[in-house]
Amino acid sequence: MPRPRPVRRPELDSLPLYPEGRPCRRPTVRRIIDVLEPIQQHTLIWRGKPEEVIVTEPSRIQRRLMKLFGMNPATYGR
Secondary structure (H helix, E strand, O other), X not given: OOOOOXXXXXXXXXXXXXXXXXXXOOOOHHHHHHHHOOOOEEEEOOOOOOOEEEXXXXXXXXXXXXXXXXXXXXXXXX
């Protein structure tokens, strides 16, 4: 049985994960968490009405990280 081929991803030299958008060549998990941490999710519950979920709009770099991890930024947190 043939082995599945690995998914090819574009090569990245760095990502602008440091303050002021400075490049980061080898981000740590802590740095990635710091960049994604500001995203918030709130659920509004009103009597007799369906609950409503509100999610912070991700920044450009947050959307890029989500895509690199195989997540869909449009549906993240919903």
